[in-house]
Amino acid sequence: MAIHKKEAFTQKEQDLAAFAKAMAHPARIAILKVLAQRNECICGEIVDILPLAQSTVSQHLKELKTAGLIDGSIDGPRSCYCINWKAFEKFMGEFSFLFNKLKVQNEKACC
Template sequence: MAFHKKEEFGKKEQELAEIAKALSHPARIAILKVLAQKSECICGEIVDVLPLAQSTVSQHLKELKNAGLIEGTLDGPRSCYCINWKAFERFTADMASLFTSLKAKHERACNC
């Protein structure tokens, strides 16, 4: 049986990895682009513009929501989603900090 060792890493590394994982599918990037064009969007509207089945879009929305990148509300049978801009701002700042740190360490290390 395989054991996950995510717990061996810091909270910041785990959070960055979770968001990066949520962004790692092209369908999720496309969904975010659709959501960015509107203040909110119904799941069916997203399905109409993507070459994916409704169930597939729903699964991708679930992954984005679980990562905190989008927020959603249920209105009867309809699901309405919007981007969580605060989460994106935190992610952007954290990634910029990571890249700055990596570059500084690289400049002090060997020249590969």
């Protein structure tokens, strides 16, 4: 294939896919869970909780941040992360719109 054809799809389709992709790994789900549970933002605590090396966790955090699912700020020698609730609401809303809305008229089984 050589070429990934993401460009051939609509921006909204790409955005939804990117959002899903950011959550498409159990480690990142686990990170989001930790961030959601603790009111304050965590950094290296995540490394202690997850069964992964520090560098790997850092990489997952970077992906989540790039995707916009979490925010991060430097706090002295350590980094602080937290969930970007706005982004979450936006995407969850789009998923709901895309599928829940259509569900109503389609409820009956096909095939």
